[in-house]
């Protein structure tokens with residue numbers, strides 16, 4: 001296992017946020033840099049970390065919403081036409097139709113040289129199982145509970161780091177997975193059918209689990225919740241916060 005990799009939050013905002021970028025993350029390793037999702041703020045989010053699209057070697061997509069995939073067009077065009085690089089695109093195979101035919105093909109299906117497929121822009125790795133090794137790290141994926149009927153995934157890395165993806169509360173999943181530090185979706189609105197309301201996490205997760213979780217994907221009135229989040233959880237995830245991925 002690589003011992004000098006890091007996991008960074010490069011955006012932690014709700015899709016409506018002015019204060020924060022889209023909730024996306026980045027794994028830096030000796031073998032390459034892997035984005036976790038690429039929303040429509042991906043270019044300024046990378047710039048804020050001193051990086052550009054030229055520094056990205058691979059992307060894993062959790063699900064097909066704009067704040068997680070609309071940045072793929074920018075990654076595709078700049079890697080192909082500006083930097084002459086190839087980015088590897090990892091996604092569960094159940095996402096492909098939504099990702100290409102229903103979302104990206106409208107803008108990317110044709111470029112200056114004619115018709116184009118998703119595989120013309122990226123090295124595609126559709127995943128048929130829920131486990132995968134990327135850059136010497138073991139990913140264990142799970143279906144979370146986001147928009148009903150829509151495929152959406154979270155994961156753990158090396159049984160060490162938990163990442164919920166966009167989801168409502170999933171105590172039955174969180175409680176069975178081994179991890180030491182976690183990042184979990186939250187919404188600070190009282191009720192939400194597709195994101196995890198703060199009170200639902202407080203009620204459904206044990207104190208032992210809550211103390212390991214940083215909350216992400218939050219709205220701009222987060223200061224109103226700061227004291228109670230720091231009391232009941234590890235805290236709010238912040239942009240640029242970095243965790244060493246070590247065995």
Ligand SMILES: [Zn+2]
Pocket residue numbers: 063065146166
């Ligand atoms: Zn979403």
